[in-house]
Amino acid sequence: MVTWTTSHATPPGVREPNTLAIVEFDLDGSPVRALGQCTTDDVAVGDTVEPVYVPELRDPDAGIRERESQRWDGYRFRPVE
């Protein structure tokens, strides 16, 4: 985990609080970054995480963007020992 934040003022359809992190994976020797929600608020820089699939990361009908304009599933990051 490179960095993280917990957002306490979230837009419509987004869980509150919403802990987000930028993580860096090693992909065939090259670092690849991803940004996403965390499964817990108890995170720290340097944590090792694994992806956990979530079918709907926010309520697609509550925000300004049209439901059909994009996908809403994805992965949350879960710290591992």
Place this chain on the structure above:
Amino acid sequence: MTRFGVRDGWVMDLLAEAGGDCIADTGIGPDDIEHLYVSNMASGEFEGQTGVPNALAHDLGAIPAYTQRVDQTSSSGAAGIYAAWQSVASGASDLTLLVGGEKMTHRTTGQATDVIASLTHPAEYKHGVTLPSFAGLTARHYLDRYDAPREALGHVAVKNHRNGVDNPNAQFRKEITLETALSSPMVADPLRLYDFCPVTDGAAALAMVPAEHAHSYADTFARVTGIAGATDTHVVHERADPTHMGAVAESGREAFGMSGHDHADVDVVELHDMFTILELMQLEALGFEEPGEAWEAAMDGRTARDGELPVNTSGGLKSKGHPLGASGVAQVVEVYGQLLDEAGDRQVDADVGLTCNVGGFGNCVTTTGLEASARAMPGPGTPTGPRWTPHPTPEGPPPPPPPPSARTGANPSRRSTSRHRRRRW
């Protein structure tokens, strides 16, 4: 410019107020306007009002001027300045009016945040990523990487609130203490309420003419000496260094190169402090400070109004407010006032100024260099001043340069100091 804050009027009311005031100040006739640009991010999303350039031309009586809306999210204002400058520099227009404005406060904070967050990449939006959450992620990384104290960000907020007290158009005109900033409610950990700009209504306007015509409209004026824009990745977390604003650096390099000025020439700066961390990152990306060292400038007062390089004398977005499409225009209005000794109680000693307006989280940027007319050479792109010459004489000799102001003359040592202050770039 209009007063920024919670306003009763809708976007067209605000645009017409700022545009009308600018027309009155410069003494131009509405039907003399050849191009009319409107900087606005989201009037359709916020209040269902589209077609704002045509509507504003109608309201101002600027028919049949060419009109165009400029949307570059939070940097719409400076993108409008770039468009207006291009219209004059290209010869397409001899008199361009730029009006930037936004009406936001009728929406809840969550709704306004979502409108702004809609600029994010789908991979970010679906996670509920907002601009404030980008700021929290980046601030934590910056503080950790450079071993900077959290208090440094609080000092930015305290400074800009202090400056806003003396700006009659600012949304917040009250000082805050460092303790207040550091104990305010958490918004995006580690950033708290006073690290963020407010949701704001407001508008600002500028008139631009070729420099060789400027004396027909004003005895004193400011000249655009350099202007450039740049773009960074749409996916913010793909950037190699999260603490480096690449588009700020690129636009700054180009604007400095065009202007012929270097950093030591710059006397006053308006930066896009939508979040306190952004003021530090822009100081570094523009080359005023080394990477990882701008927090020291915030803590030791170098960017205060009486410091080596006054930053955000207007109060910045932080205190003055951030009506999206208006902000970049209002930055230049502030520097214009500083260069012409019209900044009132917040006046500093300035002949050369710079503004940096940021869209997204550094996604789109425009940097503008400005110079007071007393030192200006003829060139395109000139915001005109409010002191209209009643009998325009385009071919006549320009008036003599104004005498040294009492401020400059009274304290020549400060000028000398600022010219030789330490700069690292």
